[in-house]
Amino acid sequence: MEYCPFYSVRPLLPIYPEPENPSPAQKRWILVSGNSVFFFKKAKSGTVIMQEPLPCGLIAGDPVYLGIRDEIVYYAGKIEDNAILPDGWELSPVRELSGQVLDTDMAIAAYAVRILDFDRSHSFCGSCGAKTRPLTTERARICTECSRIVYPRISPAIIVLIKKGEEILLARSPRFPSDFFSILAGFNEPGENLEQTVHREVGEEVGITVRNLRYFGSEPWPFPDSLMVGFVADYAGGEIQIDNQEIIEAGWFTRDNLPSHPKNASISGLLIEAWIQREI
Numbered sequence: 001m002e003y004c005p006f007y008s009v010r011p012l013l014p015i016y017p018e019p020e021n022p023s024p025a026q027k028r029w030i031l032v033s034g035n036s037v038f039f040f041k042k043a044k045s046g047t048v049i050m051q052e053p054l055p056c057g058l059i060a061g062d063p064v065y066l067g068i069r070d071e072i073v074y075y076a077g078k079i080e081d082n083a084i085l086p087d088g089w090e091l092s093p094v095r096e097l098s099g100q101v102l103d104t105d106m107a108i109a110a111y112a113v114r115i116l117d118f119d120r121s122h123s124f125c126g127s128c129g130a131k132t133r134p135l136t137t138e139r140a141r142i143c144t145e146c147s148r149i150v151y152p153r154i155s156p157a158i159i160v161l162i163k164k165g166e167e168i169l170l171a172r173s174p175r176f177p178s179d180f181f182s183i184l185a186g187f188n189e190p191g192e193n194l195e196q197t198v199h200r201e202v203g204e205e206v207g208i209t210v211r212n213l214r215y216f217g218s219e220p221w222p223f224p225d226s227l228m229v230g231f232v233a234d235y236a237g238g239e240i241q242i243d244n245q246e247i248i249e250a251g252w253f254t255r256d257n258l259p260s261h262p263k264n265a266s267i268s269g270l271l272i273e274a275w276i277q278r279e280i
């Protein structure tokens with residue numbers, strides 16, 4: 001079975017070169033301010049996609065080409081700080097759009113935020129300080145002086161469901177509500193492969209060892225730039241010893257005594273659900 005976490009919805013193909021002069025009817029817009037986007041709320045499914053020509057003075061700078069879907073060309077625009085929002089539209093952080101817009105729309109919105117942030121934070125070369133410009137052949141920027149090319153940063157991280165007989169290990173981060181638990185996760189370090197990251201993170205956070213790692217699936221997590229790589233592992237040995245930094249509570253749970261945990265279509269929720277359903 002192939003698991004497709006929510007943020008793996010890939011509705012846009014960033015095809016290069018960017019299409020020249022599409023007709024107004026072929027264009028759609030996502031308007032972005034920081035980590036928020038323009039959002040039109042409706043009772044059932046709202047939208048973040050604007051079809052109409054943009055209100056005058058709303059966008060700062062040039063629109064940024066995102067990609068194509070069904071012959072429609074999508075662009076992102078940065079909203080002027082003092083812009084007056086059109087009737088019915090509001091600003092919403094992308095993360096809070098879950099369930100309020102189509103998954104495809106949310107994925108486009110997350111991508112728009114990410115690409116505008118990349119353009120803003122890499123507008124000058126990290127090597128020589130000169131201005132950069134977008135490449136026209138792929139998603140990257142090139143320095144106008146030294147020709148250094150930079151790509152959007154992606155930070156790989158692992159997430160692992162650990163099984164021990166009929167139980168799994170769940171843990172609570174200090175960032176979680178007091179009764180909320182999830183599976184372990186952590187960032188890859190330079191020089192590590194992903195399996196080594198799993199062993200190190202599990203050791204650091206709860207002090208146990210694991211074996212028999214199996215790949216589950218992966219998920220881009222655009223808050224801001226992670227790629228979550230999901231594994232299932234079996235408990236190998238050791239007693240739980242929490243680090244009291246990343247993890248402040250951890251334990252083994254059976255299917256009939258699970259605490260509150262991720263239930264959405266994120267990869268953590270899918271891993272736990274697959275275990276509940278005895279698929280992994």
Ligand SMILES: [Zn+2]
Pocket residue numbers: 125126127128129130143144145146147148
């Ligand atoms: Zn340079």
